[in-house]
Structures are given as structure tokens and as C-alpha cells.
Amino acid sequence: MKFINFAVVKFSTFVVLGILTAYFYPIPAILIYFVLALLFGVFLLWFWTRKQLIQNIYFGIAAYLCFFAIGYFSYQIRLPQFQPKHFSHLIVDDNPEIIQLKINQSIKPDQFNLKYFATVNAINGIPANGKILLNISKDSLQEPFSADEILLVYASIFEIPKPLNPHQFDYSKYMKNLGVYGQIKISEKAVLKTVDGSKTLFGIAQNFRAKIVQKLHKTKLQTDERAIIQALVLGEKNDIEKNLYNAYAAAGAVHILAVSGLHVGILYLILSFLFKPFLQWKFGLFFQAILIVLLLWGFALLSGLSPSVTRAVTMFSFFAVAKLFNRETNSLNTLFLSFLTLLIINPLWLFQVGFQLSYLAVFFIVWLQPLFYRIGYSKYRFVRKIWAIVTVTLCAQIGVLPLSLYYFHQFPGLFLLTNIVVLPFLTLLMCGGILIVILAAFQILPHWLAEAYNYVIEGLNTFINWVAVQDEFLFKSIHFSALKVLGAYLVIIAIALFLKKMKYRRLMFSLLAISAFITIYIYDEYRTSANQLMVFQKSRQTLIGYKNGKDFVVFKNDSTTNISENYPIKSFKTAINIDNYSEEKLPKLFQYKGKNILVLDSLGIIPKQKNTHTIILTNSPKINLNRLIDSLKPQQIIADGSNYFSYVARWAETCKLKKLPFYHTAKQGAFPID
Template sequence: MKFINFAVVKLSLFLVLGILASHYFLISVSIFPLLLVLFVLVIFFWFLDRNHLFPRVFFGIATYLCFFSIGYFSYQMRLPKFQPTHFSHLMMEDRADLLQLKITQILKPDKFNYKYFAEVMALNGYAATGKILLNISAEPESETITPDKILLVYTSLSEIPKPLNPYQFDYSKYMASLGVHGQVRISIHEIIDTKKGSHTILGTAQQLRASIVAKLKKTNLKIDERAIIQALVLGEKKDIDKNLYAEYAAAGAVHILAVSGLHVGILYVILAFLFKPLARGRYGIIFYTLIIVLLLWGFALLSGLSPSVTRAVTMFSFFAGAKLLYRETNSLNTLFLSFLALLIINPFWLFQIGFQLSYLAVFFIVWLLPIFNKIGYSRYLIVRKLWSIVAVTICAQIGVLPLTLYYFHQFPGLFLVTNIVVLPFLTVLMFGGILVVILATFEILPDGLASSYNFLIETLNGFIHWIAVQDEFLFKNISFSPLKVITAYVLILVMALYLKNMNNKRLVLSLLVISTFVSIFIYEEYTTSSNHLIVFQKSKQTLVGYKNGKHLSIFKKGFIENAADNYPVKSYISSVNVASYSESELPNLFRYNHSNILVLDSLGVFPKQTKIHTLLLTNSPKLNLDRLLDSLKPTRVIADGSNYHTYVARWEKTCQTKKLPFSHTAKQGAFLLE
């Protein structure tokens, strides 16, 4: 194997530790002065040791601490608290603000709103900074808002709400990882003024992508097929049907819908073939390399600069630079160099799923592939090619499996079959897709080519559908905690090291980690087997869950189809290790832990002689709560998400007057009774 620069790996590790320390143990003062001192010490020790073959330990300690501090400061300085002009410091509480916003990115809309990322340029006449989520009610005119447009609005800024149910996806945390710390909800008619802002590279790329998509819509490409080509070539996934996307996920092929290193690799092969004549001559290799690097970065910009595609293009740029400078390098070096560079530029990427999965997949491919190549070596070319696809797929799956189980709680058992068929097919689709996009852009796409490409995508979608419906091979609701994720990666690492060099020490270490992994499973099986009752928060609906060991009973009011397969119960089932569940109608009166719980709905009927401990109000019952509390004398009152907010506000005041505990799930979140 070529020379591996382990210093880059160590520096990357200390940078990551610094970012994590800043994320979990943030201090209220800037560490920039400390970073400057460490930087001076690094230069000082380097000057002392520049003529020594082996530098003294102080140089190494100062360098590692410097990169730790860079990670800490890089994350710290991007938080609103450490940005004096951030809009959060200028907001007026409980009042509307005059905001000047610049649209930076168009997001996928939902049923009710068009969504955008916007930079705050001014707030109440003062220059401001910061990124927000802009929600504009879904009206035809709202779609005309383009990147780089400046809007003037008078409205209230609000926080992105935290999840109200346990184990629910934390959208506010995800937005924070993108640097978004607030949101605005308006209609198109509330915009006071609009004007064109200065053009940005990203804004221009988005407008170009939107223009290409508009021209693709004029061709004979069908809706689903056009959505796939937009995802493959342009990184535009907004038009993919929800059910089609779910089928790709179930088949283990969702990675082909997100522009990544795989797509960049295929594009590089195509570009290398097309521009090969330029490599001739004394300076030909320089022009050849620069043109390919620029085109790859152009593709990355056009596809939205997602973490995975940025990682791939950055890696290639470092690799190409090393080749031009005749420097010895290898894939691990370029992988960690790109990792180091990207996290210095944007430390928030460390917490994004796409960034994590992309680097883990490539790391394990580079690290484990030589082992698999030795195992599956054959003198027959076709066998070697087939085995290379199998080996790459397995290596990538090993690398991302613990994290995918943690984030998505499912495992596609037929992922290997899917990738053996799809990966060779993808090269043809990418090449054809690029050709279709170019011809459609110039409005010269022949109907025959469009029909042929339709047929190819239909064939792919048909195969994906066939794989996805094999339900017995899709393992769902897998509970996988952060502790299991960490231990799983330690186990993978020690097992791979043992297979590379089998000795007694590594065998003992592997057995010790396996024992730890099994112990964690046993411990979590025990800790998640406790019983409790939970009143979920779901708008306009009533859902109550009773967990008894590993069985969950779902009680609901009215018609709610497949509650266990939908929000918020689905994520709850996956996270608390539920093995079985049932659904039934919620009774008006039931007993839990020697306490009577009365469910009062819109009918307002209740027993007068039974002692009530907990009163659950649902579906906005019309009642005099003051008299009811005097009659029933409950110890607590709960109102779920099915009630009118005006009713809930009145009930809350009544309970405050009587000094009775009151909980509203739409405000405090799901209510848990142990």
C-alpha cells in the first residue's frame, strides 16, 4: 500500500474532538486568544525543531491542541451567541419586526407552504446577519420567488419548535446543523416589497437548475422518470413521488437518488474519456486536470453542494493536486485531507447524516476492499468484475450499517441483489441522463431518445418496486441506541484488524468487544422492558399508548388508520424496542397503576360516583370545568392535541386558580405516566 500520512488522521481526530467539545461543553467566552497562543507556540517549536529529524514532543502536543482549538473555535464562532449582529440579539419580544431577507435556497414544499432558506440582511433598520426558514403559504404567486431575490416583510420571527413526542425527529436540531436558528410564516400578500439582489454563485446555480428542470418538463419524459433524471443528474429531489422514494429506501437503493461520490466517479470517467486528447503534450496534463476539476466543481454547484458530492469533488481535487505536484499519496490521505478541510470550512457538517454516511462508506471501502479482493480473487475477468461490485457494496454497507440502523431503524435484506443490478445500470443512466439534460437544455431532445430513456427508468423503477414489495426481506423497527452504534464500530474495527493480522492479542480484544456488545444488548433489553402509559401529541387526534414489557397497546378515538405505521407512534415503536403491538378504541374510563383515568370527549358524559385521579380532555368537550373539578376532584388534568386552543387556555386558567397540575400536550409535549 502507498504511504499513509497518519499525521493527517490524528489532526482530523483532534479537530473532531474540538468540534464535539464545543457542541456538548460550550463555554460562554471566546477561545480565540487561546488559539492565537497555541498557534504562536506551534511556530516557535517548529522553528526550534526545523533541523531535527524527529521533532520534540512539545511540537506535537502544541499542534494537536491547536487543531483541537480550531475545531472548538470554528464551531463556537458560528453560533448566534458569538455573533454580535445576529438577528436573535435584535429581535423585539412579542412584537413584529421589519425584516429584509435575501432568498438563498429553494426547499421542497409541503402541502401548505413553499419553503426557502433566507439570510437576514436587516432587522428594524439595523444591519443584521443570520439564516432563517421562510414559510410562504402555498399560493401560485409564491412559486415565482427565486434565489438572490430580496424581500421586505413585517412579521414575527419565531423559534423552530422542538419535538413534542419522545424519539420524534428533531427538526429544530437538524435546522441548527444547517445554521438556521429561526423561522417566519407569511403569505405572499404580506410581502411589502421585492427587488433583485446581487447575484451569488449558488443562487445562479439554483436558477440554472430550475431553468433546466422547466425545460425537462416540456419534453416527453413522464413524471416519475423525469423526477429520477433530475435527482441523478441535477441533485433535484423535490419532484420524486413519496411512495417511489420509499420503495427505493426499502430496496436499499436510495443512495442513487442522492448525488454522491458514486455519481461523481461515473462523471469523472465520462469526462476523462472525452478530454483524453488534451492530456497530450508537455503541459497537456495540467490543462486536462484543471478542466476536469473545474467541471466537477461546476457539477457540484449545479447539484446543490450536498455534503456527499462536496466530499467526493474535494477528494478528487486533492488527489489531482498531488499528482500534478508529483507528491506521494493514497486514497486514505485524500479522504482525511478533504475531511479536515471541509470541517474547518463548516464544522456543522459533522452533525449531518449525509456527511457522516458518505465518509464512513468511503473509509470502509478503502480500508476493507483489499481484504475482500484477496478473498474473491479469480483468474476470470467477469468473476473479478462481479466480485468487485459485491465487495464494494458489502464494504460500504458494513461502514454505514450501525448509523443507518440508528437513524432509520430498518435494514434492506436484498441490498446486495439491488446493487449488483443497479450499479452497472447506473453508469448507462448517468451517461444517458447527462445527454438528455444537455439536449433538453438546448430544446433539441429527440422524442425517440426521450422514449428510450423513459423505458430505461421504467425498467429500473419496476425492478426497485419488485424488490421493495418483498416485505419478508425488509427488517423494520430495529431498535439501535447510540451506545450500540459506538460499540458496533469498535467491533467492526477490531474484527477487521484481527482478519488483517491474526494473533492472540487481537483475538482476545475481539472477544472482549463481542462480549461488551452482547452485554449492551442484554442491558438495553432489560431497561426498555418497563411499563408506562403515554398520551401522545397529535394535532386534532387522540392517541394513548400503554407499553407492557415489549408489547404496545395503542388506544385511539375515532377513525385513525394504521396508527402504528405513522407519526408519532412509528418512531416510538422503533426506539423503545417494541416487539408487538395492537390497536383498539380508547375507553372512556380505565385503570392504570391503581388509578382511575377518565377520558372526557365532546359528549361530556362521565360517571358521578367513581373516584377519578387523572382527567384527560379530548375533542373539545363543552363543559364547566370549575364545577366538574369540584365534583370529581382529580389530582391532575391533561388536554391532548384534539382540543381547541381557546378551550385549553380557559381550562388552564381554571386549573391555575385551583392549583391543580395541568398539562397540554400541544405545549408541553407528550405526557408520560410511569
């Protein structure tokens, strides 16, 4: 590919390395000024060497260190410990405080609460900052809050809890990657006062989107069809039912529901067509570029500025500017330039799945699609169009496959069929959706148009549901570790380089990459083959898992229902790479590594076995724990999530007096028995 600016690629790489270093190894706040002084010296070195006619190695080192430092400190300064006014420095022991909040945006609610991202403005009158997750019970709230609204609440800011079982989705970590370090749970009674705050562009866009959604609710559009339109045009996915979303995911079409570069590209083509008459004017190109960029950013604001949309709009903005000034560029340069720009602005995006998948998909499309397209080139225009869709879909899937397997552990085998059928009509769906949203906003949407669009979306959903139920083509519970992700990308890149230019060195590199992946696979099999006994945390239920090599048995007190696809077993057995799974009735006494383990349930029947290493208390047994400890002399006691908290508190106090280790899974999480 001609005119690749490798400097931008290298600078982006060092910014990423800086961000990752700060993520895993943040420096103490006390050393920040020392490191800043050191980096200032590096900057002076770069400033001095750049004036030389022939650059030496010191210039390159200084330049790369500067970009490394930019990545490091752009992430570091966003951590709470480096923000003097962050709310975490003002709260004490989760005590209730008078907190002033500003609503940023609403997010998908759960079964009981409406949820918002909000900014802390002050605590007890002391200025503060920092983002929190605001949960307000649905039953207590008369009317939802809007963006830019200021609330005065009397509440406590709590940490977002970490998962209580291993290999579960870490919501706390996910929120921290969004810059959210606390949460508030209240009812409307805790809201002391509400006022309108100063308007922001993002807040205006969010409120405008909410009004459009309200007007769409008043049309003849059916529930599922309206939810699809909201997702396609407005980036509003809150109304999509879980079953429908899962069907799109199983069919390999979930990217249609998430406003992304595909939607922005379609919108760019629509706007370019609509503003084509501008090119007949003297300064028409200038006005066309400005209008398209402004409208694209308006669309990005309206859809919530998700990472994938922001990436796409930034790229198209760079393309428009390059075209405006008649500067030569290409997609790869623009991709890395937008990548570098966005990471400097917000380094937290690097850890968001949408951002990662978006850039990987576009990179592999730009890099590999020309190669794939040449292989199947046809003289027939219709065949070329279909082949273009096939190649783009294949390249995007190749680019995101390892990371998708790592995050989601499933692969939709019919993704190609889905995209061949859906993508040709997506432009029509977008155009129709935009028209319907505009007409609904002005409350002039004719019934016949709404019903016609209902019919089209209903047909799309029917096809997606048909693809989704082809279970034999949906591969689930695929174990894929982080090491396998790295190995897979090494293999993909090595083979792609060899196919682009078949040389002996590249062939050897490909073979070495394949050998490395096989080595990683063998190591991963060995690493996950160790035996393990785990007492899981599950409210009102007892679950004990025993892993023996590739076999996994779950002992439970309820033998009527299968829980293999439920929390917390589903993700656990995928993460530990299980081949054979079974469920059995929970025994009262069993051995593990030569140690006797006693399970006491609500009956509280104590066996005659005296040599007991561990006692597991389940279903709130009515026992005298003092007498039990004196009789059996256990080395540790575990209470799982099926017990009453009042009982657990009493047991914990008894064990404290006896100086005996006591573990409660509802507070401390699942317990592995060694």
C-alpha cells in the same frame, strides 16, 4: 496500506473532538477572551517547540490542542450568541418586523407551502445576518422566487417548533445543524418589494438548474422518468414522488437518487476519457487536471453543494493536484485530508447524515475492499468485474449499516441484488442523462431519444418496485440505539483488523469487542423495559399508550383504523424496543400504579369514583370544570390535542385560579404520567 499519513488522521480526530465538545458544552460568551488567551499561549508553546531538532512531548500536546481549538471555535463562532449581528438579537416577542431577505435556494415544498433558505440582511433597517427558513403559501404566490433575489417582507421570525411527541424526528434540531435558527410563514401579500440582488456563484448555479428543470418539463419525458434524470444529473429531488422514493429506499438503491461520490466518480471517468487527447500536448496534463477540477466543482455547485458531493469533489481535487505535481498519495490520506478541510470550513457538516454516511462508506471501501477482493479473486475478467461490484457494495454497506439502522431503523435485505443489477448500467444512465440535459437545455432534444430514455428508466423503476415489494426481505422497525452504534463499529473494526493480520492480540481485541456489544445489548434491553403511560399529542384524536415491559397497548377513541405505522406511534414503538403491539378502545376509567385516571370525552359523563388522581379531557367535553375539581379533587388535569383551543384556554384559567397543574399536549407536547 503504504504511506498512510497518521498525523492527518490524528489531527482530524482532534478537530472532531473539538467540534463535539463545542456542540455539547459551549462556553459562555463572557469567557471567550480568556480561553482565546489560553489558546494563544498554547500556540506560542507549539511555535517555540517546533524549532527544536528533536521534538518532545510538549510539541505533540500543543499541536493536538491547536487542532482541538480549531474545531471548537470553528463551531462556536457559528452559534447565534457569538454573532453580534445575528437576527435573534433584534427580534422581540415574535412581533412583526420589516425584514430584508436574500433568497439562497429553494428546497422541497410541502403540501401547502413553497420553501426557501434565505439570509436575513436587515431588520427595521438595522444590518443583520443569519439563515432562516422561508415558507410562502402556494395559493398566494404567482411565480416562485429565484436565488439571489432580495425580498422586503413584513413578518415575524418564529422559532422552528420542536416535536410534540417523544422519539420523533426533530426538524428544529435538523435545521440548526444547517445553521437555520428561525422561520417565517407568509403569503405573497406580506412581500412589500422584490429586487434582484448581487449575483453569487451558488445563486447563478441554482437559477441555471431551475431553468434546465423548466426545459425538461417541456420535453416528452414522463413524470417519474424526468424526476429520476433530475436527481441523477442535477441533484434535484423535489419532483420525485414519495412512493417512488420509498421504493428505492426499500430496494437499497436510494444512493442512486442522491448525487454523491458515486456520481462524481462516474463523471470524473467520463471527463478523463473526453480530455484524454490533452495528454498529447506538452502541458496537456496541467490543462486536463484544471479543466476536470473546474467542471467537477461546477457540477457540485449545480447539484446544490450537498455534503456527499462536496466530499467527493474535494477528494478528486486533491487526487488531481497530487497527480499534477507527481506527489505520492493514497485514497485514505486524501479521504482524511478532505475530511479535515471540510470540517474546518464548515463544522456543521459533521452533524449531517449525508456527510457521515458518505465518509463512512468511502472509508470502509478504501480500507476493506482490497481484502474482500483478494478472497474471491478469479482469473475470468467478467467474474472479477462482478466480484468488484459485490465487494464495493458489501464494504459500503458494512460501513454505513450501524448508522443507517440508528437513523432509519430498516435494512433492505436485497441491497446486493439491486446493486449488482443497477450499478453496471449507472454509467450508461449518467451518460444518457447528461446528454438529454444538454440537449434539453438547448431545446434540441429529439423525441425518439426522450422516449428511448423513458423506456430505460421505466425498466429501472419496474425492477426497483419489484424488489421493494418483496416484504419478507425488508426488515423494518429495528431498534438500534446510539450505544449499539458505538458497539457495532467497535466489533466491525476489531474483526477487520483481525482478518487483515491474524494475531493473538487482535483475536483477544475482537472477543472483547463482541463481549462489549453483548453487554450493550443486555443493558439496552434492561433500559427499555421500564413501564410507561403516555398521553400523546395528535390533532383531533386521543391516543394513550401503555408500555408494560416489551408489550405496548395504544388506547384510542377510533377503533376502525390501525395506526401502528402512523405518526406518532410508529417511531415511538421502535425507539422503546417493543415486541408485542396492540390497540384497544379507550376506557373511561383505569388505574396506573395505584392511581385512578379518568378520561372525559364529549359526553362529559362523570363516574361516581371520587378518588381521582388525573383527569384527561378529550373531544371538548361540555363540563363545569370548577364543579368537577371540587367534586373529584384531582391532582392534575391534562387536555390532549382533540379539544377546541377556546375550551382549553378557559380550562387553563380555571386551573390557574385553583392552583392546580394543567397540561395541554398541543402546546407542551406528549405527557408521561408517572
